Amino acid sequence: MDEKLLKPYDPGETEGRIYRQWEEGGFFTPGSNGATPTDEKFSMALPPPNVTGELHMGHAAMLTIEDIMTRFARMRGKYTLWLPGTDHAAIATQSKVEKEIRKKEKLNRHDLGREEFLKRVNAFAQESHNTIINQTKKMGSSLDWTREAFTLDEQRSLAVRTAFKQMYDAGLIYRGHRIVNWDPKGQTTISDDEVVYEEEKANFYYFKYGPFTIGTARPETKFGDKYVVMHPGDKRYAEYKHGQKIDLEWINGPITATIIKDESIDMEFGTGVMTITPWHSNADFAIAERHNLDKEQIIDKYGKLLPIAGEFAGLKITEARPKLVEKLRKKGLLGKEEPYTHNIARAERTNGLIEPQIMQQWFVAVEKPFPFSTDKIKGIGKGQMITLKEVMKKVVDGGQINIIPDHFAKTYHHWIDNLHDWCISRQIWYGHGVPVYYRKSEIQSSNVKGQDCKKCAGPIVSIEKLSTCPDCKQELEQDPDTLDTWFSSGLWTFSTLGWPHSVKASRGTPTDLELFHPTTILETGYDILFFWVARMILMSGFLLGDVPFRTVYLHGLVRDQKNRKLSKSLGNAIDPLEMIEQYGADASRMSLIIGTAPGNDSKIWPDKIKAYKHFANKIWNASRFVMENDDDERLGDFEYDSAPTEDRKTIDDFKELATGITVDMENHRFYLAGEKIYHYFWHTFADIIIENCKQRIKEGRDAPTAKTLLVHLLKQQLKLLHPFMPFITEEIWGLMGEDRPLIIAPWPIK
């Protein structure tokens, strides 16, 4: 017997060695288990971790679930691929590096310049990448590293430019002046989903506006208000006609206001009359559009008031508010003030106060029909005109994508119903450039003189990088904006499999894309259902005319015992690496999987992990006992037919258990399967079967059968345990003299 077994199990010594053995042996690559491309496939893309730093507990939980899925598929003989990668996470990464530079060197990105700044970000991203990959391996993740991808590498950039071009050509990407969420702190626009709301107690002010009283929580936006709006059916204001002009005294002197009647006004709210600020409010913008009204900018991109504010120009809006209220009070225009609770919008990443602004940006049109390219989606015919929104709904409604747990389908639909055009351009530097080129002169001034080249009269959208116009050779300049990071992650399931290249195999051998797409399953956190899952469905629907995956498995967040999110600032973060160091990867994995139902948040604390370290030790010791008694090679294998009834009963019971576990695994109930095998091993196998056999061996009653029974049962259990606790099971499997590694051993139940 191996000396190693005489000591307690040492994960630190074992895990690195075993992982190297697997990786170098090529066992993470499809077909390592003997399966061929004609066999049933299993494919899954790893949700690429952001290159913003380190792995946290949420990643560890995700890696565990996905590795369990993958190892299970591999052992069941499927042609198995789990594909790794990392995400450049545009805003998140850029703002992290900006923060660091500001802290250390007191510089901002403009001080460094675009080129130098990007160098810094890339260096940071590279370092984060290495840390993350290393940590991912420590968890035991059986990812096919030969196919590793990055959302910002060459191959993925090509996919992004191609996707952009195809969507632009179909009229689904357009540039337009719209109200967008402007983050003055990050100096960029962000999408609706990147806005987080926070309750704030404020004052609600009533002002005299000519014959009317208007209410507002944001007096500092009111300078340019020259339209006063009311409901056409409001009897109180029946004497005023639409379009009527009235003169009145306002903040900076007399103005002429115009009456507008619009049905969107809520007669019950406030006085039923409001003035509008179209440049800085979505609802106001819509009213202005309907009646073709002027729109004036009040606040600049740094959150300061423009000259229109007169004496208040240059002030930050928060400073201006009290001063303005004071001025109106002095002028006798201030009515009552009431306390008021409303939501203020902040940027998720920078915490900047969002200021809606009208800006020219790039958008994806979600309500514009386009001809669908295939007949792969139930309920949508080839060539049928359909919108992205409808596609996104149909694939889930029609059951072509199955969401686990299924109640998230409702959340998903709810979100799609409220979906507006997706703003995809960002004014940050780190990310995929918008693949659009303009004549240099056009950028500098809109008066283009004497140019008659049709090609570059407008923006040129191009997959190839351009510096001059292909026709007239005039110099071109690329759009300075970058794309929302979710634009590139939306392509993830197929950009990682070679798209847009190799859509069709040239000579018989199928491409990765053909073999593995749509992927079998997407496993990710419910917190990015909209950000990511929905965007992948959108992209895949348009570009491939297909779904990106058949099943979505959503896991919850990992929290601490007090139900708090794990975070460094709260000081309750558990570092997965420390946890592995202390208890081993196997124990960590078990603690992250057991007691966690899909879609529910789970909790983790050191004692829970410790409990599974004890389990690892139990496995180790039980195995030692079995091997100690397996010293006679003439015994051979356990034979069911010649075994005593009690042993056959034991085997039958075990088969029943294994079948149940298999069904649980197939139905993604990993927490249940894990608990069952845990319980069986400890309280049936160790406490009863081993004790029983120990007696028999001591008394010489059917001793040889008892010994082979133990060996047989142990090996079967190692297989069932392997997806959960890959390291210790592989180690024992090897010590038991098996040549072929456990990672590719066949699952006990077909």
Next chain:
RNA sequence: GCACGCUUAGCUCAGUUGGUUAGAGCACCUCGUUUACACCGAGGGGGUCGGGGGUUCGAAUCCCUCAGCGUGCACCA
């Protein structure tokens, strides 16, 4: 405001389609243990399954309702 989820032993959670005395881990109590394991074994205490109502032969499980907690979306000046 709309939607979704949660509420089961001191703590953290299971309980798959309603079916025998409601389960696990940790914690607690008693006893035991020199050859697989004290990172152990045997046993035990502890729950009116958030409240109320209903369907059913039977409900933690299905329906209604109320409450508390959490999350998402929307948001009106």
